[in-house]
Amino acid sequence: MFMIPRRWAHTYSGEWRDIARWSTGDDAWAPAVLDEWEHAFATFVEMPHAAAINSGRRGMAAILEHFGIGAGDEVVAPAYTLGEMLPVIQATGATVVPADIDPDTMNVTVDSIARRVSPRTKAIIALHVFGVPCDMPGIMALARSRGIRVIEDCAHAIGSRLEGRHAGTFGDAAFFSLEMNKLVNTFGGGIVVSRDADLIARVRQANAALPCSMDALREKIRTTRIERMLFRTGLAFPLLYLLATPRFHALMSRSYRGAQDVRRSVYRYSSVQARLGLAKLATLPERVRTRSQHVEQLRALLRNDIRIQRVPEGAEASWYFCTAMLPRPAAPIRKRLLLHGIDAAVEGEVMDNCAQLLGYTDCQNTNAVYPRAIALPMFDGLTEANVERIAKALNRAI
Numbered sequence: 001m002f003m004i005p006r007r008w009a010h011t012y013s014g015e016w017r018d019i020a021r022w023s024t025g026d027d028a029w030a031p032a033v034l035d036e037w038e039h040a041f042a043t044f045v046e047m048p049h050a051a052a053i054n055s056g057r058r059g060m061a062a063i064l065e066h067f068g069i070g071a072g073d074e075v076v077a078p079a080y081t082l083g084e085m086l087p088v089i090q091a092t093g094a095t096v097v098p099a100d101i102d103p104d105t106m107n108v109t110v111d112s113i114a115r116r117v118s119p120r121t122k123a124i125i126a127l128h129v130f131g132v133p134c135d136m137p138g139i140m141a142l143a144r145s146r147g148i149r150v151i152e153d154c155a156h157a158i159g160s161r162l163e164g165r166h167a168g169t170f171g172d173a174a175f176f177s178l179e180m181n182k183l184v185n186t187f188g189g190g191i192v193v194s195r196d197a198d199l200i201a202r203v204r205q206a207n208a209a210l211p212c213s214m215d216a217l218r219e220k221i222r223t224t225r226i227e228r229m230l231f232r233t234g235l236a237f238p239l240l241y242l243l244a245t246p247r248f249h250a251l252m253s254r255s256y257r258g259a260q261d262v263r264r265s266v267y268r269y270s271s272v273q274a275r276l277g278l279a280k281l282a283t284l285p286e287r288v289r290t291r292s293q294h295v296e297q298l299r300a301l302l303r304n305d306i307r308i309q310r311v312p313e314g315a316e317a318s319w320y321f322c323t324a325m326l327p328r329p330a331a332p333i334r335k336r337l338l339l340h341g342i343d344a345a346v347e348g349e350v351m352d353n354c355a356q357l358l359g360y361t362d363c364q365n366t367n368a369v370y371p372r373a374i375a376l377p378m379f380d381g382l383t384e385a386n387v388e389r390i391a392k393a394l395n396r397a398i
C-alpha cells in the first residue's frame with residue numbers, strides 16, 4: 001500500500017463470512033449469546049457485571065440517569081475529550097465544568113479536578129485518554145471525601161491497566177466503546193461495567209427496549225470497506241490532502257466525523273456483535289503487546305522534541321491512539337507527512353478542546369496541547385518497517 005493509514009478497523013480472517021452466517025434468522029438476537037459476551041467481558045476486566053448497549057455514549061447516558069444527575073448539578077469532565085460527550089451530559093440538565101489536563105499524560109489530574117469541584121459537583125468523568133490510564137486512586141480519594149460519583153470513560157481503554165487492575169474497575173461505573181476503530185471492534189456498541197447490579201439491570205433494559213435491525217451493522221461494514229478501498233487504490237490521498245488544506249478542512253472534517261456518527265443507528269446490540277466481541281477479546285492482550293512494542297520503537301527513533309504521550313508509573317496503556325506533542329503546530333506537519341504517504345490526525349480529529357467549546361479560557365495545558373498534538377498511525381497490522389518510515393518522515397518534517 002502506498003499510504004500508511006492512521007487507522008485500520010480490526011477484522012479477523014473469515015470475519016465477513018461469519019457475520020453473514022450469524023446475521024440470518026432469530027439467532028442474530030439470541031439472548032444467550034449476549035449473556036455469554038457480557039459475562040466474558042466482566043470476567044476479562046474482573047468485575048461482577050457488564051451490560052452491552054448501542055454505544056459508549058448511550059452507556060454514559062444510562063449511568064448519569066441512574067446516578068440521578070440533573071438540573072442544578074455540576075459534572076466535572078476533561079477539557080480534552082470528544083466534544084460529542086458534552087450534549088450527553090447537558091441533556092440531563094447538569095452543567096459541564098471542564099478540568100484541565102497534564103500536558104505530558106494528556107489526562108486530567110487530581111489537582112485539576114479539585115480546582116473545579118464545588119458543592120454542586122455530583123459526578124466526575126475520568127477519561128483514560130487514548131488508552132493511557134489516569135490517576136484513578138487519587139481521583140477516587142478526592143471523590144470519596146466529597147461524596148461525588150466517579151464515572152470512568154474507558155472508550156479508549158479496553159486492555160489498559162493501572163496497578164495491575166483494569167481501567168474501568170476503580171470508579172462507581174465505567175463505559176467502554178466497541179466502535180469500528182476501537183481495539184475490540186464490534187462495528188458499534190458500548191459496554192457498561194459496575195458493581196451496582198441495579199445500574200446493570202437498567203442498561204440491559206435500555207438495550208432491550210431498542211428496535212432490532214442489522215442496518216447499522218451493515219452500514220458500518222460498508223464504511224470500513226470503502227475506507228479500505230480508498231487506501232488500497234490510493235484514492236484516499238486526494239481526499240486526505242483536501243482535509244489537510246485549510247480551505248476545505250471544515251467540509252471534509254464534517255463528512256469524516258459524520259461517518260462515525262452513532263445517532264442515526266439506535267438499534268439493539270445484537271448477538272452478531274456479541275460473537276465478534278468474544279472472538280476479538282480473545283486476541284486483545286497480544287494485540288496490545290504489539291502496539292506497546294511499536295510505540296517504544298517510535299519513542300526510540302523520534303527526535304527529543306517530539307514527545308509521545310507519557311504513561312505514568314504502574315500503568316499499561318492500550319494505545320488506542322499513539323499521540324505525540326510536537327514542538328510546533330501539527331496541522332502543517334500533517335500535510336508534509338501526507339506527502340510521504342503517512343496519514344495522521346490533528347486538532348479536532350484527535351480530540352476536542354471542550355474547555356473552549358464551553359467558553360472557558362483558563363485550561364492552559366489543553367489550549368497548548370490541542371494545536372500541537374498529532375495522532376500517528378496505530379492499528380493492528382502496523383509493521384516495524386511502517387514505524388521506521390513514520391519516524392523518519394516525522395523527524396524530517398519537523
Ligand SMILES: Cc1ncc(COP(=O)(O)O)c(C=O)c1O
Pocket residue numbers: 055056057058081082085127153155156176177178179189190262
Ligand atoms: C473520549 C470518548 N468518550 C466516549 C466516546 C463514545 O463512544 P461511542 O462512539 O461508542 O459512543 C468516544 C468515542 O470515540 C470517545 O472518544
